[in-house]
Amino acid sequence: MKGVHAILALKGIIKRELWRFLLQRERFVAALVRPLVWLFVFAAGFRSTLGIAIIPPYETYILYEVYITVGLIGMILLFNGMQSSLSMVYDREMGSMKTLLVTPLPRWFLLMGKLMAGTFVSILQAYVFLLIAWFYDIQAPWHGYITLFPALVLAGLMLGALGMLLSSFINQLENFAGVMNFVIFPMFFMSTALYPLWKIKESSELLFTLASYNPFSQAVEFLRFALYGQYNLYAFSYTFMAFIVFMALAVWGYNPSKGMMVKKGGSLS
Amino acid sequence: MRSSSDHSLEVQGLSYAYGLKVALRDVNFSVKKGDCTILLGPNGAGKTTLFSLITHLYSSREGDILINGINVRKQPCRALADLGVVFQQTTLDMDLSVAQNLFYHASLHGMKRKQARARIEEELDRLGMLDRQDEKVRQLNGGHRRRVEIARALLHKPKLLLLDEPTVGLDVASRKGIVDHVHSLCDHHDLSVLWATHLIDEIKPTDQLIVLHEGEIKAQGGVRRVCDGGSTESISQTFGRLTRVGSL
16 A cells, blocks of 8 residues: 555545535534534533532533533534444445445555544534534633544544444445434433433442443543543543454454455355 | 466456355456457346456455456455446435546545546546536436546546446437447557446447356357357347347
8 A cells, every 4th residue: 555545545535525514514503403402401401400529520510511511522423423324324325335445445444534534524513512612601721622632533433433333234224223223322321421420320330330331431531531631541541442443343344255245245155 | 366368357266145145156257458348147147246346345255356467355456456447326426526526536546636637637528528527416417427437437547447237227329429438448548348238239249248147157259259159140139048038
């Protein structure tokens, strides 16, 4: 694989994703409206009933809106990862995935390129959301917006890789509803996006265990610490390992001689 | 593994199955440099499966595929670099313009912007589509979309062009335009072509012919030779006899 070729191809893949994203303005608005509704309606409603004690990385009592903001950034990344998965199934049904896969570059690189393009778009949305939240008086230290960037990249890649892995299993667009019900919602609700772990533990030990092992929880915690200029090694390691596992399985799933491609066809013996 | 022959494509002992259903069984053929080879077969003959294997979308452990002497399974990146493909289904991005689609393809093949622009203009001009480059693909009719796909497949100057039933659903004039254009590419640009179709009127007397039916090659060679082998003059009758689907 030549370096210049790889860079040009990567640029092309990201540019295409941006072109498509800019053309689909309603997708951009919809992706922002979802977390904003949660922030302005759900969180505002819960503000009076749910107080958040002082837990790291926060150094004081915080409003529920402040706590949930990072979870909603996670929501943007999670839904975008799944949206990418949906668009990959669509691309495969429509055939444009073939154009990418017959490119003379290693398949893992092409899938990684697609993943990076999707993550890039997610990060743009996350920062627009944070800007709106800033005007709503939810403000992190200024340097937190910088330290958040690498965390957004890793969390976006991890959730995108999960979406990619799922897309290798899904044969038809119609099956995507199952992903919504069995992956996105459980992942989101059984996480620290909406409530801190200690609060979950108070109500259910089982839920606490599930939330602790949920990679989405760790991604959200990694983002939460990063937004306040802190580094959570455990959350980083967990998110990173989850990314490696999901990505390896996704590459395996898209391997023409192994994985899910074999379910569609194989050799005679 | 490199072949010393002057073939653009060699398929050797290739078999493939979807579960228990055999799609290809011991397929052997080759496409000589500069030849236009027609892969003729009824629907379900295994043409698209064969194309998926040649393009490395699928992989089979039984048999080998060599593009310009390079084994597709062992060195897919090197082998695919010399390949242009037009799939049966349109694979253009409908919401992007013609030029955006082509620039995307050029970048995937490592072409710099200046070089890509020159090649895009050259190929679109040759197909009479240069003035449509800023239009969204969605606004084009089926024939024009196919032309854009052919232009795209040729952007990186491949030595072998695969076309999987590229004229399906097109009107007579569009079909003729595409058939003539591809044949002229073989004649004047030394391009090798493998064209899958079930439409007999797309075959020219100078073409090489492979008849595929139920995953097996029933006949191959020059058009004249394949027809004479059946002691009949008509391709349609030969095809009907070999595939038992009646004359087309």
